[in-house]
Amino acid sequence: MGTAEIAGTAGIAGNTQLVEVVLPGVVEPEGLQLRHREVPAPGTGQIVVRVEATGVSFAEQQMRRARYYDQPPFPFVPGYDLVGTVLTAGQGVAPGLVGKRVASLVKVGGWASHVVLDAADAVEVPAGVGAVEAETLVVNGITAWQMLHRRAKVRRGGTILVHGANGGVGTVLVQLARAAGLHVIGTASVRHHDALRDLGVTPVDYRAEDVPARVRELAPGGVDAVFDHLGGRSVIDSWRLLAPGGTLVSYGSATTRDDSGSKQWPVLKILGRVWLWNALPNGRHAYFFNVWEGRALNKNRFRARLSADLTQVFQALQRGEVSAHVAARLPLTRAAEALRLAESGTVAGKVVLIPDTGDGASAAPAQ
Template identity: 30%
Template sequence: MTLPTTMTAIGIKAPGGPEVLVPETRPVPQPGPGEILVKVAAAGVNRPDVLQREGGYPPPTGASDIPGLEIAGEVAALGEGAARFAPGDRVTALVAGGGYAEYAVVHESNAMPVPKGLGLIEAAAIPETFFTVWSNVFDRAGLKPGEVFMVHGGTSGIGTTAIQLAKAFGATVIATAGSPEKCQACLDLGADLAVDYRQEDFVKAAKDFTGQKGVDVILDMVGGDYIEKNHEAAAVEGRIVQIAFLKGPKVTVNFTRIMLKRLVHTGSTLRARDVAFKAGIARALEAKVWPLIEAGRVKVVLDSTFPLADAAKAHARMETNAHVGKIVLTV
């Protein structure tokens, strides 16, 4: 197929609010060795995109300055030595940047075939959250069947994914959310307990639910005063994984509980990890999670879609915190 030389992409005029996201004309990127060029049909919207727009999360060295960390579409061209996919194949991929555009390049190992039965809009909502949850909850924290798992922000993209995957792999799940409606959404996804953090103390609720034992694994994107509360809610030998700091990264914490309960408090970011690390997660998802998606046991939860040109509106939607599930741009 003959490829255009230019494309529409969303640029960031200057650090600021959603209104700084503007469509602009860019050259179509060229795939390098081992890379594929994807004609993007849809791109997921994530909190790191908001941070990048605000000027707080620059792309890693060598990555596109166009925001967007996950895409789905059709393979349009192959770089030298790329052989995993053929032109026309439907793929979903984790990218280090460049997702909010008509075309994006990605290393073939960081792309995955679209699960059977899924459309490209749903497929675009998979990579960032599923990679993050798998890497942190299962690889870093080692969640095991029969353990109790808690996720904060249960109706976020991360939250809806974490609830379903933890349940599918045999854990008991507690989710926190900010309204009765959001709590019900968590229960509908399979959570065993949903705590409205505006009305209830999640520490007390988790302790009461577990017969005062506490929670084995906690996935936290809140930070701030939640850090000490997580230590309090955790069981002996509990593991807390930090993936963001919506309430800020600096806080005064009494670390005694880490010693008394032998806790592990770890964390990670995904964007700056190398291609090989991300490829390892991709293969694990294909082997262990794709069959669950294809069987309908794990679903992609979509909140809303916006045309690419309306990326500013998509970011404004995310910043209301009213969304349940993923926000996706359609190209």
């Protein structure tokens, strides 16, 4: 599906009303609700950001099913990341930050016209990088960069396997890997193969091919790293495809999205396998990647690392090593449509929401 047209306006400058999308419980996308309230004032160390772009990630797809590992209780405002302009700042914040475009990883709360953040959680977006471009690279870029460069650390000339190479994280990951001089095998449905070839990726059709067998044909000695967001049986196959000294980075359980039962159990099973595999004397390594790892233990270190890594991703964008793949751009009031589109599996790249003042709301008013 091609890029959708932007409906409404690209911001709400001059409007003092905060508009946000509420996820009230386990609902279909059309069950999302709109809520209006006054824009709050920032507290000490905080900023108010007028959101210019926020994204639809796999996390929201899991959250609406109550399947995300540590989501908050309903109701809440979803939205994993955002990009916007700082409108006001509280005491203790450098006054020069007002008027700057910033990005932030928030986990929830991003689907809104205005968001209050701790200033320390904002990362400046370089001049010349647009809000929508930057938005495609916040959670996706951080995840891809840290998995590739902080976990796998594959040497130039190595070969990696990326599951879901056409997805939000996958698209960024394969580009960063190619820029690092790596050979990339990527799984995707056949409709995305030409686009992957254009990125220098060897595509594998996960629907029509035996993926492990095909990967062994392409890399008889095994691959140096596998990046697996699928979980379930796939993570076991991924481990077995590693070359000696290889690294498995598991970062999700997408195959269990529509399952019932405990939302923690699929992750706990992966964690158990990771622990067991790392205890084996075979020279291979396994990780379950969580972008929030270390935040509870050392918030300042976490923030510094996130800022440094996201800055690296933005610089890669400026150098042309990474491009912003936008699947669709839709106004905040059409969040239901955006979520439905993201869940369809028919798009490549990221579905981006842009706050607007249009009246064509696809979400029901909050009670």
